[in-house]
Every structure is written in structure tokens, then in C-alpha cells.
């Protein structure tokens with residue numbers, strides 16, 4: 098048996114990766130799993146050796162006519178986005194880039210995006226990363242290679258381990274290959290902007306926009322500088338201008354909206370919101386809180402944050418808090434959960450009620466019996 | 477299809493079990509006479525029947541928990557049941573099992589339009605969920621053809637789809653949270669009105685677990701604002717290949733229709749005979765539906781028309797009115813009924829990559845000649861979910877077996893070209909023994925371990941989804957413990 102302690106492992110095939118994990122299992126070597134290392138939040142990981150997935154790279158199948166793409170887990174996200182863009186398609190879930198707020202460097206991989214279930218503003222309409230993910234291959238903590246799901250978008254054959262792996266932060270298995278349902282890239286886009294609304298009024302206008310038939314694909318509010326409230330519309334040319342105007346008209350009683358049609362400006366606005374740019378600062382803890390959209394303003398009111406903004410109609414609240422602040426105590430009583438994306442002194446993930454915690458531990462014990470994959474990360 | 481031998485020791489204790497169930501449920505909620513339990517002997521896969529030991533109809537989560545606690549203590553298998561419309565035998569009982577029906581749990585618990593969700597008890601039918609919100613401009617998107625009858629419980633268990641899931645996704649993409657009772661009788665809450673639950677995505681694995689992980693009693697469902705309007709266009713072609721290519725081209729062009737339905741000649745002819753839909757004489761027919769305002773619909777349909785025109789269609793019929801839309805859909809909606817008028821049929825449900833459509837249809841025709849049974853196709857082409865209907869004669873000895881063998885070959889073909897055994901109907905007993913085709917032992921073992929976590933005693937719907945030889949060890953432990 099080879100002792101892996103202190104090494105950085107860079108397998109280049111799934112078989113090699115499985116072999117490495119098997120030997121780590123035999124030796125009880127705790128592995129830190131790294132894609133691009135750009136999303137390194139989570140509780141501290143017990144690390145004897147580092148396992149890098151970057152060697153497993155490349156798009157293995159892209160069928161634009163079937164809206165499906167399959168790639169090895171270490172493939173740079175940018176490569177995938179470029180391949181899709183060349184065919185006028187995109188990943189539906191708009192994964193955020195964590196480098197800005199975390200100050201990390203490196204190249205985000207598709208496996209990393211899946212491991213944290215990274216989902217941006219379009220999540221409201223198109224679902225999270227886990228909703229677009231239709232297949233996985235992964236290696237368990239015992240070094241077994243498992244496949245689940247596949248490359249077709251309708252598949253109910255057996256249990257859905259695909260969703261279970263999304264957002265499991267490398268604690269249930271090392272992803273080696275992921276398949277997605279993709280979408281046509283919208284031909285046109287428009288963004289409505291309201292200025293000067295209070296948080297409560299802004300979230301009300303976002304709810305009204307989402308209740309409209311106009312197929313809104315982004316709904317956010319940034320209270321900075323007096324407040325800007327954004328609603329995004331995407332689709333075919335004529336359809337977008339029609340819907341933007343109809344929406345502005347229907348919501349006129351809440352205040353007049355400016356309609357932005359400049360594509361570059363729109364991309365910049367939503368990329369900024371996606372990457373939590375309104376919170377960017379050297380100091381302070383960064384939290385991400387998931388609640389019922391209408392509860393968003395109550396979270397911000399109770400949190401006492403240095404800065405905050407809302408995505409997902411108010412259902413995703415980003416907060417920058419004084420270092421070490423016990424956010425969960427302050428917002429206790431509002432249903433949902435909080436994740437510490439940057440900072441120390443608090444548990445990163447929301448503690449779970451007993452039956453859920455027991456089931457989760459049970460799953461982890463089956464997928465990684467010796468606790469060697471990103472050990473401690475999700476506790 | 478083989479089912480495990482019932483446990484005689486459990487059957488011998490029936491009176492004792494019934495007495496215990498009667499202590500926690502009203503009298504009429506425990507069904508145990510030989511006559512009455514027969515109502516629960518099968519689901520919509522009617523070729524397989526077996527009356528259960530008893531059936532219970534609890535009216536709330538607490539009663540469900542009480543029933544499960546008793547069955548757990550007594551070591552009695554439980555088969556959850558919604559409306560019994562499963563096409564894969566998911567709700568088929570064994571003679572030593574209790575059917576737990578959720579039909580009495582049919583209330584709407586909460587509607588919240590600002591946050592766009594509805595919370596219901598899971599015995600509620602799919603269509604009546606939309607019924608509860610449509611007057612306010614909302615709908616629940618997953619729309620199985622059985623929506624008038626099937627329950628949300630079954631939809632969650634099977635991760636059901638429908639004609640409109642190309643745009644809106646299937647059940648799992650529209651499910652926000654559940655209240656579920658474990659086999660031990662513990663009530664757990666997973667997810668809720670917020671978008672992403674904390675921790676592992678238990679909701680994701682519960683949805684589609686075919687009643688093997690817990691009994692789902694309440695659900696929080698995403699509701700969506702109704703579009704301003706919707707209209708279909710009918711496109712007729714003189715070959716399946718061309719129709720298949722047209723589907724791919726439409727998708728590549730960046731239009732995302734809400735539905736693309738495909739019918740082949742045998743199906744078109746049956747629809748014509750029984751629904752008089754006025755479909756043209758052709759080999760393959762597509763119905764493509766788009767949504768939006770009138771102007772938006774026109775914009776999308778004109779794009780689709782332009783694409784279809786490059787494929788030399790036999791006919792293109794764009795709906796201009798509600799009445800014309802109805803006429804175009806009439807045949808498609810009557811398809812299953814029409815086929816049923818002609819013959820007994822078995823409805824398959826494999827999915828294939830859309831690009832493999834022409835090949836698969838051609839191979840299916842060859843196999844049809846080989847097995848001597850006709851096959852008709854009507855399916856969701858946009859997502860590659862096929863529904864080949866194999867026609868057979870239930871009264872002719874041996875025909876069912878030939879039909880099943882033919883079906884198995886078609887499903888193997890689906891897997892071979894990169895697809896899967898079932899796109900929306902679930903594995904149940906029907907595809908249980910074919911799971912080896914899609915998964916190896918290790919893949920299956922990982923899924924079994926998930927069940928071990930939720931239901932260590934293997935009492936919930938134990939004879940489904942996985943090949944019996946694969947689950948034998950786990951089921952036997954349960955039986956000897958009982």
C-alpha cells in the first residue's frame with residue numbers, strides 16, 4: 098500500500114482517480130478534493146493529501162440538437178461556456194464566479210460548480226444547477242465508480258443520485274463526469290430598473306413581476322445608493338420588447354421603470370449581481386441566506402448587516418456582517434437557512450434538525466464509510 | 477413478472493394486525509374483507525394482480541405515522557398508493573402487504589401567490605392542484621395525461637412528466653418541499669417554501685423513489701403564472717427521419733416550444749379512425765406548441781414554419797383560433813384511447829437522445845416484423861421520451877409474453893443508443909428485471925444503500941425497482957426478523 102500523505106494527486110482518468118481513492122481508503126488518508134480551488138468555502142477539511150480533478154478535462158459529448166452536453170468534471174467552466182456559446186446555447190443556471198468575493202485565483206471547473214450547486218439569478222426561472230444536471234459519474238469513498246442518470250433529459254430509471262451529488266461539496270463522492278440539459282441562448286434581453294424603492298416595496302414589485310405572464314428571468318434588488326430594483330426579460334427580439342413594455346406598464350403604479358436594452362450593460366448588471374459584487378470589500382463575513390422571497394426584507398432588518406442585497410425575488414439574501422457576528426441567532430424564527438461563504442467563527446452550514454441530520458449522516462456513512470472525502474467540510 | 481413469495485407468517489397474523497390498525501384508524505378506514513381488498517389488487521398495469529392483506533385509508537399525517545409504526549413493529553410490508561394509475565406496477569401489492577392509500581388526504585393547505593407556491597396534501601389529484609389556482613392566473617406545470625385521476629403522491633414517487641415539461645421540467649423541478657413519514661413512523665420535513673434546502677438534496681432523491689423511502693403526505697409545489705396564450709402548429713412529413721431532423725432543427729434554432737409531440741403512421745391512422753381529427757395522410761406528424769402573447773406566438777410560429785419548410789412537409793397547419801388548436805390536439809389526446817379501441821396494448825416509456833430518433837424508429841419496425849406484433853408511436857419528441865404502444869391480444873395465450881419480450885428489446889435499444897429504460901412511468905415491477913441493462917451491480921448497490929438509510933428493514937414497497945435477485949439478501953433479513 099502506498100502512503101499518500103502529503104502528496105498532491107493529479108489523476109488523469111477516472112480509473113486512475115478510482116485507484117487513488119481506493120488506496121486512500123485502504124490507508125485512511127483524508128483527501129481534500131479540489132477542482133479549480135476557486136470555491137473553497139466550507140468548514141475546514143481534514144487533509145492528509147490533496148486530490149485534484151483538473152486532469153480529468155474535456156467535453157466528451159455535445160449534441161446541440163438534443164440540448165445536451167457531457168463533460169469531465171475537471172473541465173474549465175469557461176471552456177464549456179465557450180463551446181455552448183458557439184452553438185448559440187448556454188448553461189441554464191448561470192453559475193456564479195466565487196473568485197471575486199473569496200479572493201481566490203485559479204480556474205473554475207464544471208465539477209466545482211456542481212459540487213456547490215452554484216446557481217445564479219436565472220435560478221428563479223430555469224432552476225438551480227441540480228435541475229439542469231441530468232447525469233453524473235463519481236467515485237465513492239471506497240473507490241467504486243458509480244454512474245447515475247445519463248445524457249437524456251427525461252429519466253426516472255432508479256433513484257436520482259444526480260441531485261444528491263449536486264451540492265454535496267465532494268463529501269459523497271468525487272465527481273468524474275457530469276451531463277447537462279442546456280438551453281438556447283436568448284436572442285435578446287432587456288432589464289427594467291426602478292430607483293429609490295424601499296426594500297419592502299422593491300420585493301413587492303419583484304413579486305408582482307413574477308406573478309405576471311411575462312416570463313421574467315431575473316428579479317433582484319440592491320439597496321445601495323438609494324436603491325435599484327432590477328427585472329430581466331429574455332427571449333426572441335420582438336417578444337422581449339413587447340414584454341418589457343407590458344411589464345413596465347402593468348407595474349407603473351409602483352413607480353416608473355427605465356428599460357435598459359443595451360446588451361453589454363445588461364450583462365454587466367446581472368454578472369455583478371450573480372457574483373455578489375455589491376458586497377465586495379476586504380473585511381467582513383459574507384453570508385448567503387435562502388428564505389421565502391417575501392421574508393427577504395425581514396432577514397435584512399433583523400441581521401444588522403453592513404451591506405446587503407437581494408436576488409431571486411428576495412428569496413436569496415446576500416449579507417456582509419461584522420466579523421464573527423452570530424447571524425443565525427438574529428434571524429432565528431425565519432424559515433430557511435444561512436451559509437457562511439466567507440469568514441470564520443461560525444458554522445458554515447445551517448445545523449439541521451435531528452431526523453434530517455441522521456439521514457444525512459447515514460448517507461455519508463454509505464458513500465464514504467471511512468470519512469476520507471472532504472472530511473469535516475459539511476459538518 | 478415474478479413477485480416474491482408472500483410471508484405465510486404475516487398472513488397468519490392478519491386478524492391481529494387488522495385489530496391493531498383499527499385501534500388507530502376509524503373503522504371504515506381499515507379495509508380487510510376478501511371482497512373489498514380486491515379494489516386494491518392492481519394499478520393501471522392490469523396484467524398483474526394480487527389482493528393485499530389489507531388496505532388502510534388514513535386521513536392525515538398523524539394517522540399515516542400511526543399505521544407505519546404498527547406495520548414496522550409487526551414487520552409487515554407497506555405499499556403506498558395514490559390513485560393507482562401507475563403504468564409500471566408501482567402500486568401492485570403482495571399478499572402479505574398493507575396498501576396505504578392517501579386518497580383521503582386531498583386538502584389544499586396553503587396558497588401563496590406572492591411566493592408562487594401551493595401546499596397540498598398528496599392525495600389531491602394533479603389537475604385539481606391547477607384547479608385550485610387557475611382562477612387567479614396560475615397553474616401547476618407537470619401535466620401527465622392521467623392528470624384527472626393521478627395524485628400528487630404518485631407524481632412525486634414517479635417523478636412524473638407531461639407534454640409541457642420540455643419548457644417547465646418534470647415533477648422534481650417543480651417540487652419545493654415535502655412532509656414525509658418514514659417506515660418507523662417518524663415525520664420529517666424536507667425543503668419548504670424557500671428555493672434551496674440546506675444540506676444534502678434529500679428532496680431530489682425522495683422524488684422518483686417509487687414509494688420506497690417514505691410515505692409523502694404533504695407537498696409544497698411551485699406554481700407558475702399562466703402565459704397569455706398558447707397555440708400549436710401541426711407539421712406532417714412523409715418520413716420519420718425527416719420529422720426527427722425537423723425536431724432537432726427547431727431546437728437548435730433557439731425556439732423553445734412548450735411541447736413537441738410526435739406521432740407515427742400507425743398511431744395517426746388509429747387517431748383518424750376513432751377521433752376523426754382530420755390529420756393528413758402522412759408518415760409522421762408533429763404537433764409543436766408555443767406560448768406567449770399573440771404577437772409572440774406569431775413570431776415563434778413563423779420561425780418554426782420557416783424551418784419546417786426546408787424539410788418539404790406534406791402539410792403545415794397553423795392554428796389561428798381556440799377551435800383550431802383544439803382540433804389539432806384532439807387526435808393526440810385521444811391517441812391512447814384510440815389504440816385501446818383497436819387492441820390491448822402495452823405502453824413503453826424509454827427515452828433516447830433526440831438525434832437517434834430515426835434509427836430507433838427504423839429498428840423498431842424491423843423488430844415489429846420479427847415479433848409479429850404491431851407497434852405505434854406517440855411521444856414527447858422534444859425530450860426524446862418515447863411511448864411505443866405494442867398491440868397484442870390479451871385473450872390469446874402467449875401473446876402477452878411475446879409482447880413483453882418485444883418491449884424488453886425496445887428498451888434495451890433505448891439504453892444502447894444512450895438513453896434509458898423509463899422517462900416518466902417509473903421502473904415498478906415492469907422494468908425491474910431490465911435494470912441490469914442500464915446499471916451494473918455497483919451502480920445498483922449504491923442505490924440500495926440509499927434505501928438502507930431510509931428504510932433499514934426493507935418494508936416499503938420492497939419488491940419494486942431493483943431486480944429481485946439483487947435485493948434478495950436485504951428482503952430475506954426482513955422476512956426472518958418478522
Ligand SMILES: Cc1cc2nc3c(=O)[nH]c(=O)nc-3n(C[C@H](O)[C@H](O)[C@H](O)COP(=O)(O)OP(=O)(O)OC[C@H]3O[C@@H](n4cnc5c(N)ncnc54)[C@H](O)[C@@H]3O)c2cc1C
Pocket residue numbers: 519520555556557558559560561562563565566567578598619620621622625626627628629630631632633634635636637638639686687688690691692693812900901902937
Ligand atoms: C392513461 C394514462 C396516461 C398516463 N400518462 C402519463 C404521462 O403523461 N406522464 C407520466 O409521467 N405518467 C403518466 N401515467 C402514469 C401515472 O399516471 C403516473 O405514474 C402517476 O404519477 C401515478 O400517480 P398515482 O397517484 O396514480 O400513483 P399510484 O399508481 O397509486 O402509485 C405510483 C407509485 O407511487 C407510490 N406512491 C403512491 N403514493 C405515495 C405516497 N404517498 N408516498 C410515497 N409513495 C407513494 C406507489 O407506491 C407507486 O410506486 C399515465 C397513466 C395512465 C393510466
